[in-house]
Amino acid sequence: MVNRPQKTEEKPRRGRPSLSEAALSERRAEIAAVAIQLFNEEGYASVSMRRLGKEVGLTPMALYRYFSNKLEILTALWDHVIGLAFEDVAAAGDGARDAQDRLYRVSEAYVAYWFEHVEQYQLVFMNADVSKADVTAFVSQDSIMKAYDVFFESIADVLGLTPAHPQVKTIGDGLICHLHGIMHSLITMQGYPWTERDRLVKQAVDMVVAAGVAVERP
Amino acid sequence: MVNRPQKTEEKPRRGRPSLSEAALSERRAEIAAVAIQLFNEEGYASVSMRRLGKEVGLTPMALYRYFSNKLEILTALWDHVIGLAFEDVAAAGDGARDAQDRLYRVSEAYVAYWFEHVEQYQLVFMNADVSKADVTAFVSQDSIMKAYDVFFESIADVLGLTPAHPQVKTIGDGLICHLHGIMHSLITMQGYPWTERDRLVKQAVDMVVAAGVAVERP
DNA sequence: AAATAAAAATTTACGCGTATCATTAAAATT
DNA sequence: AATTTTAATGATACGCGTAAATTTTTATTT
Numbered sequence: 001m002v003n004r005p006q007k008t009e010e011k012p013r014r015g016r017p018s019l020s021e022a023a024l025s026e027r028r029a030e031i032a033a034v035a036i037q038l039f040n041e042e043g044y045a046s047v048s049m050r051r052l053g054k055e056v057g058l059t060p061m062a063l064y065r066y067f068s069n070k071l072e073i074l075t076a077l078w079d080h081v082i083g084l085a086f087e088d089v090a091a092a093g094d095g096a097r098d099a100q101d102r103l104y105r106v107s108e109a110y111v112a113y114w115f116e117h118v119e120q121y122q123l124v125f126m127n128a129d130v131s132k133a134d135v136t137a138f139v140s141q142d143s144i145m146k147a148y149d150v151f152f153e154s155i156a157d158v159l160g161l162t163p164a165h166p167q168v169k170t171i172g173d174g175l176i177c178h179l180h181g182i183m184h185s186l187i188t189m190q191g192y193p194w195t196e197r198d199r200l201v202k203q204a205v206d207m208v209v210a211a212g213v214a215v216e217r218p
Numbered sequence: 219m220v221n222r223p224q225k226t227e228e229k230p231r232r233g234r235p236s237l238s239e240a241a242l243s244e245r246r247a248e249i250a251a252v253a254i255q256l257f258n259e260e261g262y263a264s265v266s267m268r269r270l271g272k273e274v275g276l277t278p279m280a281l282y283r284y285f286s287n288k289l290e291i292l293t294a295l296w297d298h299v300i301g302l303a304f305e306d307v308a309a310a311g312d313g314a315r316d317a318q319d320r321l322y323r324v325s326e327a328y329v330a331y332w333f334e335h336v337e338q339y340q341l342v343f344m345n346a347d348v349s350k351a352d353v354t355a356f357v358s359q360d361s362i363m364k365a366y367d368v369f370f371e372s373i374a375d376v377l378g379l380t381p382a383h384p385q386v387k388t389i390g391d392g393l394i395c396h397l398h399g400i401m402h403s404l405i406t407m408q409g410y411p412w413t414e415r416d417r418l419v420k421q422a423v424d425m426v427v428a429a430g431v432a433v434e435r436p
Numbered sequence: 437a438a439a440t441a442a443a444a445a446t447t448t449a450c451g452c453g454t455a456t457c458a459t460t461a462a463a464a465t466t
Numbered sequence: 467a468a469t470t471t472t473a474a475t476g477a478t479a480c481g482c483g484t485a486a487a488t489t490t491t492t493a494t495t496t
Contacts, residue, residue: 005443015442016492048482059446061484070483125406126344145410173413174396174421181399182392188343192363195391203392207425223473232464233472266452277476279454288453 002068019065028066031056032076039077044123074123081120085113086147093150099157100209106150107179107205111197114183121187151176159212171208178204220286246284249274250294257295262341292341299338303331304365311368317375318427324368325397325423329415332401339405369394377430389426396422 005018019027034056038047049070053060067073092109096102114121149163152172156163159171182200185192194200223236237245252274256265267288271278285291310327314320332339367381370390374381377389400418403410412418 013442014440014494016444016490018443045482049484050482061447062445064484065444125402170413170417170421174400174418174425177399177403177412177418178392178396178422179399180403181395181397184343184402185395185398194395195388199388200392200395203388204396207392207429210428211425232470234460234462234474236473263452267454268452279477280475282454283474 001072002065024066028076031058031063031066032073035073036077036080039074039123040120043119044074044077077120078124081117081124082147085110085117088113089147089150093154099154103151103154103158103208104202104205106154107175108198108201111179111183111201115187115197118187121183125184126188148172148176155208158209171211175204175208219290220283242284246294249276249281249284250291253291254295254298257292257341258338261337262292262295295338296342299335299342300365303328303335306331307365307368311372317372321369321372321376321426322420322423324372325393326416326419329397329401329419333405333415336405339401343402344406366390366394373426376427389429393422393426 031052035047035052038052038055049060049063052073053063056063063073089106089109092105093102096105152163152168155172155175156165156168159165159168161168179201182197182204186194186197186200249270253265253270256270256273267278267281270291271281274281281291307324307327310323311320314323370381370386373390373393374383374386377383377386379386397419400415400422404412404415404418
């Protein structure tokens with residue numbers, strides 16, 4: 001976020017008061033709402049700051065009081081899109097018969113969501129402007145990390161272990177990576193004749209289940 | 219590549235002759251060589267076309283006779299970097315005791331290479347300017363695809379199947395996706411406390427080996 | 437009310453990638 | 467040799483993100 005004016009003292013000094021935190025976030029939300037729509041409709045690169053400013057009724061540079069740069073506005077869309085992804089995942093897990101079925105369902109839902117929103121995937125995970133620090137800082141937010149819990153819970157169930165068991169962590173991280181890899185590979189290298197997506201996802205989960213069997217009968 | 223002047227006939231007409239294919243690719247190579255060095259030293263975004271033009275002794279727009287845009291110059295670096303990656307992979311596979319050992323080695327080498335060249339990874343697989351078509355067209359080239367063969371051969375050996383067996387293809391695609399996912403996740407989400415990289419890679423290969431055992435004893 | 441201080445908002449300016457247009461160079465034809 | 471044709475080269479210009487400088491607004495203090 002953008003730097004607030006630095007107040008050395010606690011209480012109001014002379015001069016024009018800075019915008020309240022409430023006012024700031026309210027206008028940020030306004031800008032983000034317009035930006036999300038425009039980015040979705042016309043693509044991130046096609047929407048200029050001058051254009052966005054015009055749409056929200058601000059001069060281009062006034063936007064910079066609310067977001068420190070264009071990329072930071074994009075993260076508002078990330079938040080939105082990632083939120084929707086995990087809504088889908090949660091919904092998919094609800095009707096499951098058992099833990100193993102739930103693991104299949106949430107895995108497929110997670111991958112399917114991004115395939116149905118490839119452009120968003122690219123905006124989130126492939127944006128060139130994105131330095132590693134940017135994605136990291138964002139994706140590490142608690143809200144995102146908590147969303148992965150459904151995977152760990154399902155895996156713990158399938159393996160018959162507690163979610164806190166170290167093996168659950170290792171296998172869960174592996175599955176999440178595997179699913180990310182399926183999305184990323186199939187999206188970024190569409191010219192290669194990949195095995196069908198559903199089968200790759202199923203195979204990824206099967207391997208986790210098989211690991212569970214190995215745990216049971218060592 | 220850039221459009222060549224369209225010749226309706228076969229043989230020389232009037233007018234200044236277009237550059238020979240040889241001359242074109244020679245100068246492309248010169249430009250690419252300088253570009254690769256500069257991109258590696260200072261980063262893709264920091265090297266402007268004006269700057270690159272100056273370094274190679276051309277006006278900025280003259281570069282556009284040899285590459286249709288800046289991104290296309292970047293693909294020269296891709297070629298370079300991906301070539302190096304598979305050199306590492308091939309070297310890692312050479313000393314292997316057996317097929318399973320080779321699979322571990324090449325998998326680890328592949329992932330390790332990109333971790334040792336994170337900036338290149340981002341330039342190749344995360345560049346924002348990269349539309350899906352761009353990466354696809356490039357990464358689907360035969361040279362790249364052939365480089366994956368070492369994975370399929372090792373897997374076939376481990377599973378005791380021929381490389382042409384459909385299961386080898388499915389499991390191989392899965393492993394490649396899995397490895398990509400490990401790289402991509404650990405690089406793009408460095409804030410998350412991932413399981414150690416080596417362990418994730420080992421686990422990925424272990425699962426392939428376990429699948430081989432399952433094949434043997436159905 | 438006037439002066440002063442500080443934040444908000446606007447204006448100006450820069451280097452960027454590159455589209456478009458103008459110029460120059462090199463060949464075949466006359 | 468002069469003309470014509472075509473490609474290569476160069477110059478100009480546009481919209482971009484945004485840094486920096488400037489102006490305007492809004493408060494407190496005199």
